Amino acid sequence: MTTDALFTISQKSKPELITITFDGKALTVPAGISVAAALLVGGVHEFRSSVVGQVPRAPFCMMGVCFECLVEIDGVPARQSCLVPVRDGMVVQRQIGAAHLDEGHTGEEA
Amino acid sequence: MNATEADLVIVGSGPAGMAAACEARTLGLSVVLLDEQATIGGQIYRNIESAPVDRVEILGQDYVAGRSLAMDFRSSGAGYLGGAVVWNVSLDGTVDYVAGGHSQQLVGKNVLLASGAMERPFPIRGWTLPGVMGAGAAQILLKGSGALPTAPVVLAGCGPLLYLLAWQFLRAGAKIEALVDTTEKSAYLRAARHGVGALRGWKELTKGLKLLSTLRRHGVRVYSGSHGLAVEGETRAEAISFTHRGRSVRIPASLVLLHQGVVPNTQLTWSTGAAHHWDSEQLCWCPVTDPSGRLGETPIYVAGDSRGIVGAQASAVQGRLAALAIGDRLGITTNVGRRAELQSQLQRYTYIRPFLNALYRPADENRVPQDPSVVVCRCEEVTAGQIRRYVELGCLGPNQTKAFGRCGMGPCQGRFCGLTVTEIIAQARGTAPEDVGYYRIRPPVKPVLLGDFLP
Numbered sequence: 001m002t003t004d005a006l007f008t009i010s011q012k013s014k015p016e017l018i019t020i021t022f023d024g025k026a027l028t029v030p031a032g033i034s035v036a037a038a039l040l041v042g043g044v045h046e047f048r049s050s051v052v053g054q055v056p057r058a059p060f061c062m063m064g065v066c067f068e069c070l071v072e073i074d075g076v077p078a079r080q081s082c083l084v085p086v087r088d089g090m091v092v093q094r095q096i097g098a099a100h101l102d103e104g105h106t107g108e109e110a
Numbered sequence: 111m112n113a114t115e116a117d118l119v120i121v122g123s124g125p126a127g128m129a130a131a132c133e134a135r136t137l138g139l140s141v142v143l144l145d146e147q148a149t150i151g152g153q154i155y156r157n158i159e160s161a162p163v164d165r166v167e168i169l170g171q172d173y174v175a176g177r178s179l180a181m182d183f184r185s186s187g188a189g190y191l192g193g194a195v196v197w198n199v200s201l202d203g204t205v206d207y208v209a210g211g212h213s214q215q216l217v218g219k220n221v222l223l224a225s226g227a228m229e230r231p232f233p234i235r236g237w238t239l240p241g242v243m244g245a246g247a248a249q250i251l252l253k254g255s256g257a258l259p260t261a262p263v264v265l266a267g268c269g270p271l272l273y274l275l276a277w278q279f280l281r282a283g284a285k286i287e288a289l290v291d292t293t294e295k296s297a298y299l300r301a302a303r304h305g306v307g308a309l310r311g312w313k314e315l316t317k318g319l320k321l322l323s324t325l326r327r328h329g330v331r332v333y334s335g336s337h338g339l340a341v342e343g344e345t346r347a348e349a350i351s352f353t354h355r356g357r358s359v360r361i362p363a364s365l366v367l368l369h370q371g372v373v374p375n376t377q378l379t380w381s382t383g384a385a386h387h388w389d390s391e392q393l394c395w396c397p398v399t400d401p402s403g404r405l406g407e408t409p410i411y412v413a414g415d416s417r418g419i420v421g422a423q424a425s426a427v428q429g430r431l432a433a434l435a436i437g438d439r440l441g442i443t444t445n446v447g448r449r450a451e452l453q454s455q456l457q458r459y460t461y462i463r464p465f466l467n468a469l470y471r472p473a474d475e476n477r478v479p480q481d482p483s484v485v486v487c488r489c490e491e492v493t494a495g496q497i498r499r500y501v502e503l504g505c506l507g508p509n510q511t512k513a514f515g516r517c518g519m520g521p522c523q524g525r526f527c528g529l530t531v532t533e534i535i536a537q538a539r540g541t542a543p544e545d546v547g548y549y550r551i552r553p554p555v556k557p558v559l560l561g562d563f564l565p
Binding site: 005006007008009010013030033034037040041045046047050051052053055056057058059060061062063064065066067068070076078083085 | 146147148153162164193195228229238239240241242243244246247248250251254255256257258259260261345346364365375488489490491520521522525526557559
């Protein structure tokens with residue numbers, strides 16, 4: 001956890017730690033919290049860029065109503081990271097602008 | 111799609127939802143409760159079942175009160191589905207939801223919507239910057255993860271939750287750089303005039319003032335009666351600026367927590383086509399219901415803060431009263447004494463509300479931004495100035511702002527701009543919010559993937 005993070009979880013309670021990646025960078029974070037909380041304590045400041053102005057955005061409400069915390073989780077774009085529990089090995093990507101489906105998501109594989 | 115039936119389907123596991131489930135089970139009704147969060151408790155009792163002792167102590171008595179309700183709910187025999195995102199409620203009692211990546215249906219002979227409250231939008235310059243969050247959001251981080259601000263934090267706005275969070279932060283050892291209080295001096299007078307039993311009102315008032323003096327004693331700088339708030343920064347929050355006693359103040363901060371009360375989360379009630387009225391005391395829309403919370407002649411009921419802000423205790427009682435009414439509708443004889451008992455509880459818990467509404471009424475300038483550059487619709491980045499321009503061009507209400515500039519058409523579906531848009535248009539047209547109306551909210555009220563419909 002970086003000192004630059006906006007939020008910190010005390011290590012005194014010795015939480016179980018897991019590892020996720022954000023834009024390819026490994027983050028060690030406590031288990032049992034939301035992806036949004038994990039990214040915030042992991043030092044992530046910019047979760048996505050806005051659809052119109054392409055400016056950085058990050059969680060505002062943490063309860064599923066503002067949709068500012070949208071990220072791509074394990075290949076699925078525009079997930080509300082405040083509603084998704086974090087899991088070991090999760091691959092999280094910054095959401096750039098509007099959600100789009102790449103060639104890998106034609107529905108054939110689903 | 112796999113449909114299952116129940117006498118009562120409840121949306122939301124906060125106090126209203128859990129209490130309604132318990133009461134309905136006492137009447138022998140089959141109950142299924144859905145909640146989009148992974149744990150029960152709603153926002154007020156978030157993580158109540160697994161928060162460690164030290165965290166519970168920091169959060170205080172009002173939080174602990176949720177424990178017994180959660181235990182009653184668990185032993186009530188009501189079905190519970192967590193991580194279930196409801197995206198449609200039909201007037202025949204069909205509830206569509208996504209859980210585990212699959213869209214499923216439940217059919218309730220009755221449905222109770224208990225989707226609670228959300229923080230009121232706080233549209234000021236810079237409120238979209240990373241590092242600006244709701245105070246409620248920070249409290250959720252504390253309840254759910256034990257996370258605290260790393261650096262000294264600035265809290266700004268008004269309302270009981272802001273002071274409560276400050277108190278919780280101090281107990282947890284987090285540093286508060288400043289509390290920028292936007293409560294107007296006139297609010298105290300307005301509240302005092304409200305004639306709510308003087309003693310009760312006085313108690314509430316002194317409770318707030320006592321909290322403020324506790325903060326000051328801990329060295330927190332409190333800027334009372336501040337206005338002209340703006341968050342400064344290029345790509346993230348760097349400082350908050352405001353006017354205090356006629357002087358400009360600028361406080362560097364990487365984390366600014368805004369709050370000016372909570373409003374009903376009405377997305378589901380609007381989506382059913384239910385009528386709503388503008389509550390001129392709480393400055394928000396509330397669904398029109400009968401005294402038991404029923405929407406018109408439908409099998410759909412509403413309880414708790416999503417029906418109008420009443421607080422946790424009153425929400426639970428409203429949930430129970432709705433369950434009794436539903437029991438009546440299903441032909442189950444209910445105890446008249448029980449209803450009377452609950453009604454008197456409700457009266458006791460809501461007695462102070464008009465006083466609180468007056469005291470914590472958010473300032474006009476923080477609800478209806480005068481600075482044209484302030485972003486109102488965060489998703490589609492539509493500013494207050496643009497909305498006023500739409501009105502000049504003939505736009506009459508929120509629905510038309512969509513056609514003018516996609517206002518309210520982003521993923522949050524108007525949740526974070528709707529109230530502001532209604533009030534801006536009302537002001538620009540010189541008419542009442544009631545005449546201006548709201549967005550037409552349609553299902554799906556939550557994003558659904560096409561893949562969720564695959565078997």
